[in-house]
Amino acid sequence: MYQYDSFDAAIVQTRVEQFRDQVARRLSGELSEEQFRPLRLMNGFYLQLHAYMLRVAVPYGTLSSTQLRALAHIARKYDKGYGHFTTRQNIQYNWIRLEDGPDILADLAAVEMHAIQTSGNCIRNITTDQFAGAVAGEVVDPRIWSEVLRQWSTFHPEFSFLPRKFKIAVTATEQDRAAVQWHDIGIEILKNAAGEIGFKVLAGGGMGRTPIIAKVVREWLPAEHFLSYIEAIMRVYNRYGRRDNIYKARIKILVHEIGIEKFREEVEAEWQQVLPTHIDVPAAEVARIAAYFTPPAFETIVPPVAAHEAALKADPAFAHWVARNVVAHKVPGYAIATISLKPVGGIPGDASADQMDAIADLADQYSFGDVRVTHEQNLVLPHVRLADLHAVWRKLVEIEVATPNAGLVSDIIACPGLDYCTLANARSIPIAQDIANRFADLERQRDIGELKIKISGCINACGHHHAGHIGILGVDRKGVENYQISLGGSGAEDASLGELIGPGFNDAGVVDAVEKLIEKYRAIRQEGERFLDTYRRVGAQPFKEAVYG
Amino acid sequence: MSQIITANDLPTGDVVYWTGAGWTRDAREAALVTDTAAAEALGKAEVKARRVIDPYLIDIELVDGKPWPTRYREIVRASGPSVRTDLGKQAEL
Ligand code: SF4
Numbered sequence: 001m002y003q004y005d006s007f008d009a010a011i012v013q014t015r016v017e018q019f020r021d022q023v024a025r026r027l028s029g030e031l032s033e034e035q036f037r038p039l040r041l042m043n044g045f046y047l048q049l050h051a052y053m054l055r056v057a058v059p060y061g062t063l064s065s066t067q068l069r070a071l072a073h074i075a076r077k078y079d080k081g082y083g084h085f086t087t088r089q090n091i092q093y094n095w096i097r098l099e100d101g102p103d104i105l106a107d108l109a110a111v112e113m114h115a116i117q118t119s120g121n122c123i124r125n126i127t128t129d130q131f132a133g134a135v136a137g138e139v140v141d142p143r144i145w146s147e148v149l150r151q152w153s154t155f156h157p158e159f160s161f162l163p164r165k166f167k168i169a170v171t172a173t174e175q176d177r178a179a180v181q182w183h184d185i186g187i188e189i190l191k192n193a194a195g196e197i198g199f200k201v202l203a204g205g206g207m208g209r210t211p212i213i214a215k216v217v218r219e220w221l222p223a224e225h226f227l228s229y230i231e232a233i234m235r236v237y238n239r240y241g242r243r244d245n246i247y248k249a250r251i252k253i254l255v256h257e258i259g260i261e262k263f264r265e266e267v268e269a270e271w272q273q274v275l276p277t278h279i280d281v282p283a284a285e286v287a288r289i290a291a292y293f294t295p296p297a298f299e300t301i302v303p304p305v306a307a308h309e310a311a312l313k314a315d316p317a318f319a320h321w322v323a324r325n326v327v328a329h330k331v332p333g334y335a336i337a338t339i340s341l342k343p344v345g346g347i348p349g350d351a352s353a354d355q356m357d358a359i360a361d362l363a364d365q366y367s368f369g370d371v372r373v374t375h376e377q378n379l380v381l382p383h384v385r386l387a388d389l390h391a392v393w394r395k396l397v398e399i400e401v402a403t404p405n406a407g408l409v410s411d412i413i414a415c416p417g418l419d420y421c422t423l424a425n426a427r428s429i430p431i432a433q434d435i436a437n438r439f440a441d442l443e444r445q446r447d448i449g450e451l452k453i454k455i456s457g458c459i460n461a462c463g464h465h466h467a468g469h470i471g472i473l474g475v476d477r478k479g480v481e482n483y484q485i486s487l488g489g490s491g492a493e494d495a496s497l498g499e500l501i502g503p504g505f506n507d508a509g510v511v512d513a514v515e516k517l518i519e520k521y522r523a524i525r526q527e528g529e530r531f532l533d534t535y536r537r538v539g540a541q542p543f544k545e546a547v548y549g
Numbered sequence: 550m551s552q553i554i555t556a557n558d559l560p561t562g563d564v565v566y567w568t569g570a571g572w573t574r575d576a577r578e579a580a581l582v583t584d585t586a587a588a589e590a591l592g593k594a595e596v597k598a599r600r601v602i603d604p605y606l607i608d609i610e611l612v613d614g615k616p617w618p619t620r621y622r623e624i625v626r627a628s629g630p631s632v633r634t635d636l637g638k639q640a641e642l
Contacts, residue, residue, distance in 0.1 A: 027560060029599045047603065049626050050637055051562035080636055095636075099560040347632055418622060419630035429632045479620065 001064055001370065002147050002292040004112045011155065012109045015116065019043050020102035027099065044115025045101055048422050052096040055118040056108060060128040060146040060170075061089030061373040065360040068371050070111040072356035078104050083356070084420075085341060085349040087413060087464055088167070089127050089373040090118060094420050116154060121162045123153035123234075128170045129177045130374040133293055134382035136330040139189045140197055141293045142172040145226065148281055148289060152227055159234050163241030164249035166234075167206075174493060179375060181205050181214045181495035182467055184251045185233060190220070197223040203233055203263070204255030207461035212252040213495050215260040217267055225271075228280045232271035236263065296368040296383060301333020303386065311390040318393050320442070321404040326389065333386055339379040339396060340403040340411065344436045347429050348414040349377030351401070358399045366392050375464075376413055378406065408445040409453060409518065410436035413464055417457025417474060418481070424457035426474025426481035427507075431455055434511045439518075448518055450530045452491070467491035469532045470514060471498040483510035487517070487543055488535045501544050513547045520546035550608045553579035553616050554588050555626070556601035564626045564638070565601060567591065572601060575642050576627040577615040582606060 004012070019039070026036040044055040056071065063071075071091055075083045078100045079093040086092055096104070108114055117125050126146045133141040149168060153159065159166070169178040172189040180186030186202035199221040205214025221229050233251075240258070242248045255263045312319045325338040339359060342348050351359075363371045363381055366388045372380035379401075384392055396402035405411045412435060415421065417428030432455055439445055454468030458475075465471035471486040482504040489498030505513050518531070520543055525534045535543065553576065554567035565572040567588075569580035572595075582588040585606065592604030607623045609616040618624050629637020 027599065033596065033602050047557060047562060049622070050564060050629065051557075094630075097561045418625060419632050424622070427631060429630075433632065481621065 001062060002059075002143070002289070008112070009109075012112070012114045012116075015043065015114060016102060016105045016109050019105055023098060023102055038120070040098070040101070041119040042116070043101070043105065044118040045096070045098065046119065046422075048094065048416075048420055049418075050095060050420065052098050052101075053420070054093045054096045054101070054104065054115060055086070056091050056093075056113060056115050057118050057125045058089050058091060058113075058373050059150050060126055060132070060143050061130050061375070062132070062143060063371045063373065064111075065363040065369040065371060067111045067113055068356050068360040068363065070107060070113065072353040072360070074104055074107060075353040075356065077107075081354075082350055082352045084347075084416065085351065085373050085377050085379070087375045087377065087415070087462060088118075088125055089130070089375055090125055091373070092416070094416075120160075121164050121166075122160050123149075123156065123162075123166045123168060126150050126153070126168050126170065127178055127375060129173060130372040130380050131177065131327065131336050131382065132172070132372075133295060134329055134334075134336050135173060136328055137173050137175075138330070139172045139191045141290070142170045142178075142189055143293050144286065144290045145187065145189060145199075146170045147292070148226065148286065149230070151289075152230075152281075159238065162234075162238055163243045164246070164251075166237075166251070168230075176491075176493040176495075177374070179464070179467060179491035179495070182207060182464070182491055183214060184237075185230065186214045192220065199223070199226060201229065201233070204252045204260070206250050206252040207464060207466045208250070209247060209459045209461075210250075210253065210256075211461070211466040211497050212256055213497060214252075215255060215263075217260070217264050223286070224283065225275075225280055228274045228277075229267075229271055231279055232267050232274045235270050235274070236266045240266070295331075296370070298331045298334060298383070299385070301331075301385065301387075303332050305333060305386040308386040308389060315390070317397075317404075318390055320446075321393055321402055322389065324404040324408065324446075325402075325406040329383065331383075335384050335386055335389055337381045337384050337389065337392060338374070338406045339381065339401045340405055341378050341401060342405055342411050342436065343400055343403050344405070344410050344440045345433050346436075348412050348432050351379070355399050355401060358395065359401070362392055362395055376411065378411070404442065405445060407450045407452070409439045409448050409451045410445060411452075412436060413452075413454040413468070415456050415463035417455070417463075421457060423460060424474065425459075425476035426457050426483065428455040428457040428463055428472075428474060431472060431474070431483060431507060431510060434507070435514055438511055438515055448522065448531070450532075451518070452532075453514070454489070454491075464491055465489070466498050467495070468498055469530075469535070470517060472510060472514075475504060477504065481507055483507065485510065485513055485517070485547075487540060488532065490532060494532075499540060501540055502548055516546045517543050550619070551611070551616065552582040552585070552588070552606040553609050554582060554592055554604055555579075555607050555623070556592065556595065556604035559599055559602050567595075574638060576609075576617060579609075579616050581609075581616065
């Protein structure tokens with residue numbers, strides 16, 4: 001796991017002291033709200049419906065158990081005992097007092113955390129595969145290159161005031177768990193026939209009011225030119241991105257308006273300017289960073305593991321959880337366990353301080369102190385011995401985070417919506433809860449199979465509704481919450497944009513509509529088809545008929 | 550439609566309402582606005598005095614003779630999250 005060097009520590013500590021001074025000056029009146037607002041936002045402090053909200057960065061979704069305990073401590077001491085994990089693999093606290101802000105940042109700094117790059121028109125927290133360093137088939141641990149990006153992008157003077165916020169995601173497996181095609185820049189790490197590492201670079205993806213899937217800028221970028229090429233893209237965007245219209249300011253609009261060929265031309269030309277500046281990271285530095293991600297000391301285990309096999313046979317509830325929430329590890333005898341923060345009827349992504357502490361303890365005992373946050377708002381223990389899985393599961397059951405629903409209909413992404421968010425048009429969480437309750441029967445969920453429902457409370461699409469197999473967007477229709485359904489979206493390697501199927505529904509109607517869509521799928525699916533596959537095969541019409549008659 | 554003044558308390562961020570003499574956390578204690586221009590000026594003065602941020606007027610109706618917001622967004626601010634009725638003003642006031 002990455003550990004701060006003296007630069008990181010100094011940067012973060014300086015930020016804490018600066019913010020302490022800024023808050024004091026704000027409270028004394030030396031700074032007006034206009035002057036202070038950008039400063040608090042640069043440190044992750046937003047004003048939301050009930051109070052200030054603090055968004056803490058979890059770089060590439062990796063947490064140590066110590067850090068998770070610190071997050072629990074902050075929830076307990078400064079908030080109301082819980083936090084909300086987000087689709088950017090971050091955590092948000094909903095009830096923060098500004099006057100506590102400097103102390104919170106100091107507590108975060110003590111465990112090498114901060115809230116930098118969680119707001120503003122800068123390069124935001126880099127995201128990646130939650131199974132990084134654990135899953136089979138990975139070209140290389142994507143966190144190495146994510147960390148290169150983090151170091152390069154943090155306080156990059158040229159890219160601190162971009163036309164708009166900028167999101168980068170990295171993946172290193174064929175299966176895309178980081179939704180890279182939906183990012184301003186998406187990076188796929190590849191290996192060529194000669195065994196060399198390189199990158200497929202995509203740009204111009206994004207959700208929001210103009211959803212666009214990223215286009216390929218370069219099919220193969222040699223590893224030694226990683227940063228110079230990314231820097232060239234940023235420069236082109238910084239120069240040509242529209243600052244006159246907030247709705248047209250993202251890179252996706254630029255790429256769309258000038259076309260990918262012209263954009264590529266501009267980037268390649270700019271790259272020739274950047275190359276002589278020697279911004280690229282020397283191989284020795286990449287190796288130094290890679291050393292932080294050296295795999296833990298795995299034991300040599302030869303499966304099958306008798307204790308695990310016996311537990312599977314003896315305990316059907318455990319077997320269901322393993323079948324759904326556990327995936328194969330690259331090391332024999334180990335497994336990757338997804339901790340569902342989607343108890344049926346619960347609030348997607350919320351975890352209490354006690355749950356966080358208990359998960360940190362489990363990580364220490366069973367997963368080399370390593371915890372991950374997923375963009376689907378769950379947590380992961382990445383390195384659990386098969387022999388320990390049953391004990392881990394028992395504890396997860398006890399703390400109510402063992403719902404065996406990863407990837408199923410109740411594993412819903414939902415943004416905070418109108419229950420917390422000042423930009424919201426409608427509530428998201430109650431819709432997620434109502435759908436999960438409607439499909440509470442896990443047998444029924446298993447029969448339905450993989451189904452990604454994603455809900456946003458406004459067009460900003462923090463709940464990724466454009467990429468939902470079933471996407472739900474909350475809108476305000478004459479002061480009443482209304483929900484539009486789109487179908488056929490995907491955030492995975494088969495990325496696609498969901499299509500609106502027709503007029504919206506009220507809160508009860510949308511749950512009924514989702515049920516009708518799912519029942520239609522069950523009626524017409526072919527062997528082995530997921531909801532998304534059936535939709536792609538038959539198109540929207542049968543589903544529209546099911547819902548609208 | 551009657552209105553009241555709402556804002557957020559500067560140091561805590563808590564949702565507050567103008568009573569005519571100061572700020573309250575309880576929408577039901579708010580004073581009805583009689584002069585919109587004066588209410589807006591008061592909001593600005595209170596921001597300048599570093600007591601609140603982001604003041605604005607909201608529509609209300611009288612429920613049991615006391616003001617209560619009409620827009621759902623404002624009901625959520627006056628109450629707390631609908632999904633955590635154990636938290637916020639709905640639990641505390
Ligand atoms: S999608 Fe809209 S309502 Fe939901 S969190 Fe984002 S800005 Fe808020």
